[in-house]
Amino acid sequence: MENRYGPNSYDCSSSVYYSLIAGGFLPEQNIIGNTEGLFGDLERHGWQQLKASNGYFDTHRGDIFIWGDRGSTAGSAGHTGIFVDNDNIIHCNYGYNGITVNNHDTIWGYNGKPTINIYRYGGGTPTSPKPNPPANDVDYMRKYGQVRWNQKIIKVDDHTRFQGILQVISNELSGLTPSNHTTDTEWLNNGVPMAGISWADGTPNSSTEGKTFRFDQDVMNIVDYDVPSNGIAVMVAGYKVWVDATFARKA
Template sequence: MASIEAMIKWMKDREGKVTYSMTNRLGPNSYDCSSSVYFSLIAGGFLPSGSMGNTDTLFGDLERNNWRQVAPVNGNYRVQRGDVFIWGARGASGGASGHTGIFVDSVDNIIHCNYGYNGITTNNHDVIWGYNGRPPITVYRSAAAKPEPPKLPTKNPEQPIKKGINYETHVSKVGWMNNVANGALSGSTGYNLPVEAVKILFKNNQIQASVSYRAHVSSIGWMPWVKDGQLGGTTGQSKAVEAIQAKLTGEAANYYNLEYQAHVADKGWMSWVKDGATAGTTGQKKSLQALKMKLVRKPIDQGTSQPTTKGVSYRMHLANEGWLGYVTNNQMAGTTGLGIESQCLEVYVDGKKENVQIDAHVAEKGWLTNTGGTTGQKLSLQAVKLKLKNGLEKQYDISYQVHVSEKGWMSWVKNGAVAGTTGQKLAIQAIRIKLTNK
């Protein structure tokens, strides 16, 4: 009895073990596309022993042995395991003018003996077809073959855009896979389906930033940079994305590295790269099939190690970060958009702490006099009052503005007024302080 599995097994047994040759095409060490298909059809019991021909004679040999053409539906072939394809016009597809192989599944993966990889390999049909200029296709199926339901990867559950890095891939035969975020897999593995396009979006309402990215596409190369959810790549053209580059811009680039990882045909998951580096391959004709992206926070580098001797300088102690460096007049001390609580504030005026009084409202303690908060107690700073002393209050106003969790930047106040909140359990995350002449 004829067997599709025995036919494919003949090819699989030689995958990666033989070379391609149109001169020495009858084995056992080398074959060309048509001779390997003839031998596999014989092994499967579909052709008599001793049968041999070329790509052009294969049309008739298949039809005489009860193989039927598969009709396209809306321009696409609904293939299944064991279908045989022939590229090229009948009567003019011999030699280098044609190509043939066998589908190994219903999502367009083929096994074929080919010049490009110098032997028998498994590849995505549409990718290889695109590399070869999209020649005419004829697909044959044995009359004895049973229909197979298509096996396609499922889409990710629909979910809204969330804080962090969001991304979505357009996968061959499936379409857009729905948004994922922060390290989740987009695309598919195990189906050999290429990604054809990507959309990437950075979201954080408290940080002014965006993400820029570009795709390297089969038969096109690097496409222009796009940003903030725009399409990188192509759809409807059967062109595989082979690599991507992506980077943060704006304030987010000060806080985060954008790291990403590509799953590539014949290679699997490659190493993580970051900040504009290439994930995937170029020049190897290997499609990118899945993608993961994540934000990795950088160490916070802010200010200087010593306060200034003139004017105002100040620094924040942050949860899990410790003391940051000193900043000066109207600069931000602390962070926004990272969700990091401040715990203590230190202020110098003209190089001296004693020139300013700080009162701090601290979680679980309430108002503390003549201190900027606490360290080592994991207690958030929630409100502050600042006053100049030692005669400086007659020369200057001290104004200050705090950034509070869930509220953002609050209004400027000055000269001992309360900045922040009490009784709401909301932490100060950042502060700006400035002196102005009276």
């Protein structure tokens, strides 16, 4: 997989998200989340989790499966796809290096028979109450595991060469209190490498004097979280940058 956002490659969860959005089961503006975030997104949009009867699920075409225990299915720990009939699934998978149709129980067995969760649109009986909404913006972003910047234009408040790297500081992006001096700690934690941005105000990219910018990478995985500072960390041009979770959520 080179890019989970298509159109030439996906992963298991992004392919399900795009299918649900295309079918009108999720709103167009819904973020393309991961396997862990899929639980909540399904429950918020009319999908209900089915109960097994004597260890057996009476699956139908259109049902969605999620493998793994809720709370620990992010990344390779979980898997998801859609039933095309009672027994077979369509899913994006590593084993076949693409999107294939396979017998569910066969593939499930090959993968060690993880916990099965089945969701059906508008049917079934919920097995547990809906989770409480996130208590803060860091936890909200943690559900999705990524930031989509939507080509947002961000204001530059300072720029310098710090530890040999040309960087900018944006107070709104970082959640910093405006001041006349950017500290070394702020440059270390919140400095954005110019190698990962493009000026949005017409300034030539060969210049270091831009006043506003966009990130070159519009979707970024979140690599760290800090609730006390309302911070989440992303990688920009190979460097870890802490940004304000509220600003990222509203991007």
